[in-house]
Amino acid sequence: MTDTAASGVTQCFQLKSASVSMTALELYFFHESDFEQTLRDKISQAPGFFKDIPLVISLEKYEGLSSELDFFKIIGACRRHNIHVIGVRGGDDDQRRLARGASLALLPGGGQRDRDIAETGPQPSETAGADTAQPPPAREVAEPxxxxxxxxxxxxxxxVYAPEGDLIILAPVQAGAEVLAAGNVHVYGPLRGRALAGIHGAEHARVFCQSLEAELVSIAGHYKISEDLQDNGWKTAVQIQLKDELLVVTPLDKG
Incomplete structure (x- = not known):
């Protein structure tokens, strides 16, 4: 009798939902040599951050011609640097057809989600009138x-990963460690590793720490590495937030 038979397992796998932190590459145009050089420059700023990460190509702000898109070359360039392209976000029908031909997953962009909501609801009542109108249903308040x-x-x-809310760490985060949260990241001690807040795109998320010594800080995909962070608030208590697509470091009031 096999171990699986003894344990009562009858299927070789099952599917479960999972939340995975991913980085989006926002593509404005594609030129092979420019793309790879820019990729090298970005990786050189934080090589440990980019190694073996899953990557989504965002086409929501793409301004180039669809005929210039070569997803096989994009995938090849990324693989040479140990980055794994898994899908595209947004894009028109031609661009998504090209992505499908390169065996990439197709993810909806923000504009597509808005259109889907507009098309499917809210729906007007077929019998609505002065005498038949019903009061709107009570709005459900989602628990944080x-x-x-x-x-x-x-x-x-x-x-350490908080896929839905804030992450609160009541101890130091050592160099080489990584903390990620859908919401805010709070570190009640020195932050020496990497902290990523708003990993699902929440631009209002913030990073708080008692001593800023981080290798990298990221909010909604926008990041600064250690060399940039040392210019302001280094080794002091700070909060970091996103303003106009730039990370801003401000001291925490100890009064």
């Missing part, structure tokens, strides 16, 4: 996602 709280230091090589 509970924060994930970590009491122990996050050590080098560890990753």
């Amino acid at each position: 996602a509970a924060a994930k709280i970590i009491n122990q230091p996050v050590r080098s090589g560890q990753q």
Whole structure:
């Protein structure tokens, strides 16, 4: 009798929902040599951050010709730098057809989600009138996602992930560690590793820490590396937020 038979397992796998942190590459136009050179420049700023990451190509602001898009060359350039392109976001029918031909997943862009909502609801009542109009249903208030709280230091090589809410760490985050949250990241100690807030695109998310010593800080895909962070608030208590697509570091009031 096999181990699987003994344990009562009858299927070799099952599907479950999963939340995965991904980086979006917002493409404005494509020229092969320019693309690879820009990719090298970005990776050189934070090589550890980009190694083996899943990447989505965002076409929502693409201004080039569809005929210039060569997803096979984009995939090849990324693979040479250990980056894995898994899909495209947005784009018109021709661009998405090209992506499908390169075996990439097709993800809806923000504009497409808005159109879907506009097309499917809200629906007017077929019998609406002065005498038959019904009051609108009570609006449901969504409960905020509970924060994930970590009491122990996050050590080098560890990753801590809060897929729905805030991440609160009551200890240091060591160099080489990574902390990620859909909402805010709070570190009640030195932040020496990498902190990524708003990983699903929440631009209002912030990073708070008692001592800024980070290798990289990112909010909704916008990031600064250690060399840039040392210009303002280094080794002090700060908050970091996104303003006009730039990360802004401001001191925390200790008064």
